[in-house]
Amino acid sequence: MKKSTIFFLVILMVNVSFAQKKYSIKSRRAIHFYEEAGQYYRNRDNQKTLESLSKALEVNDKFIEAYLFQADVYYTLKDSKAEIEAYQKAIAIDGSYFPRVHFNLGNAYLKQGEYQKAKDKFQDFLSFSKISSRNKAKAQKRIKNCDFAMNMIANPVDFKPINIGDAINTKYDEYWPSLTADEEVLVFTRLSPAEKSTQVKLELQEDFWISLKEEEAWRPAKGLSEIINTTSNEGAQSITADGRFMYFTACGRKDGLGRCDLYYSVREGDRWSKPRNLGPTINSAAWEAQPSISADGRVLYFVSNRKSGKGKMDIWRSELMENLADGRQRWSKPENMNFNTANNEMSPFIHASNQYLVIASDGLPGMGSYDLFKLMQQEDGKWSEPENLGYPINTHGEELGLVINAKSDKAYFASNRLEGKGKDIFVFDLPKEHQPPMVSWLKGKIYDVDTKENLYASLQLIDLSSKDTLGRIHSDRVNGKYLVCLPAGKEYLFAAESEGYLYYSDHFSLLENQEKNQPQELNIGLQKLVTGSEIVLRNVFFDTDSWEILPKSESELSILYKLMNQNQDLIVEISGHTDNTGSEEHNLSLSENRAKAVCDYLIAKGIEKDRLLYKGFGSSKAIANNNTEEGKALNRRTEFRVVKD
Incomplete structure (x- = not known):
């Protein structure tokens, strides 16, 4: 124009x-x-x-x-x-x-x-x-x-935005909301009068603010951190689902490679680390801004006007390759997204499902300026054609920056629709036709089962069907807390590992109707890796009345193999257990053969035979009531016990 x-x-x-x-x-x-x-x-x-x-x-x-x-x-x-x-x-x-x-x-x-x-x-x-x-x-x-x-x-869509309140919104501009998966932490950008002198005199300055939810209400927002907020501009942030990693745009910093670069900071307890520049793989002499990080922090979407793009402003994608020992991160070469046009694509948002992307574009059919569009990831990994989110979500004005909660039913955005208030943050019920796949979450803390001290642990979420690792995070070093997203429609292995401890594994099946998938809290006590410590291998599966290990058991057995391989003096006993269906003699034989099958798997992987014992107990050591199907399922299990550490 x-x-x-x-x-x-x-x-x-x-x-x-x-x-x-x-x-x-x-x-x-x-x-x-x-x-x-x-x-x-x-x-x-x-x-x-x-x-x-x-x-x-x-x-x-x-x-x-x-x-x-x-x-x-x-x-x-x-x-x-x-x-x-x-x-x-x-x-x-x-x-x-x-x-x-x-x-x-x-x-x-x-x-x-x-x-x-x-x-x-x-x-x-x-x-x-x-x-x-x-x-x-x-x-x-x-x-x-x-x-x-x-x-x-x-043909308007249902749209009834609600101002989220004076605890967040002021007479100044508030925008770029970002949420944790449990919707208990809100981080946003505020443009307010500059209080400190700068090399370039600014009348208004962008900083980060944070609010915590208490009893379904947002508490008054506070400045995020003096370590991150400076006398220059910081804005357009994105946080991981657990709220521990934040990626953001900062302009005019001494360590910058261009006019504006992307940085990240890590929260441990209530403190944020000193921001680090993401380096020359992500940043360039051009303008990099508006990051959106995936729920687990493994994929980054951002905006750049680098010369190798398709248009003026393009959206790019990069994958985290490695967290280095000195705190830096190594990212893959950014990929230019196939939906970019010759004009501008901006403000990407990747939903916690990793299957739904929101972008703003002025190069696609819309209402006049920047409109918001959704894209769905297809089975081949490619993104669908952008679909306009409709009127009056989109108007003749500029629509930039929209985020959707993990449950997929609400969206947050910024608008200046209230006269005299500047830009405020609003929330609205997202029309069902535009809702992403629902994502549940699991959260809690990791601790020593004996001392109750909080632990720093590595946690991973694995799709049992594809064996893909869908999430890899760490608990908070200070308070041991964690949060991991569970996209609907899959079966998962969830494992927690900490050095010197026996690992913990669990099984979550979200194959039912999405409405039944509820967020859960799970505090995990880890046992020290000593003689007598034991765990249930909740992700080792057999067909009914069979001791042939099913393919989806491989993820759990790989973790067990790694533990054995890293602790060469470890001697363990694998035990098999059944419910009370069938004769006692049959169940003893079945349970022993199942325990032996696990040992045979480990031996085939290279673990010495004399480090492995196996035994079948049939139904003699029930841990639940055999009168219910749920109880029987719990009793059908494989256990792992340390005989010698």
């Missing part, structure tokens, strides 16, 4: 000597004020530019160039109503004097959401014979956008 043609026309007019000029009028006095306006405009004094143009039009109200110049200044000032009025007056004098005026007026109507008027003006522009094929294509595209927008308005 740039008006470079008008701008250069104006500059040309005010730079050529009076004798060479050919204006639509002959009044020397009006032309004098017009040229005076040109001088002010070159000095970027818009107010005096408009004053001189008004004087020119007072002398001669048929001065068409002055109206065009006015419109260009109002465009710069983002005053669309005044811009429209100036264009209308120019067209009333002579609609063919400068055909491009019809195209520009159509753009101005678009910014006001007046789609039929905009469409009419683009069609007027196309009625002129001497227009370039490029401009003709632009006008035709704008007409399609107008039709698209009018159809969206005729």
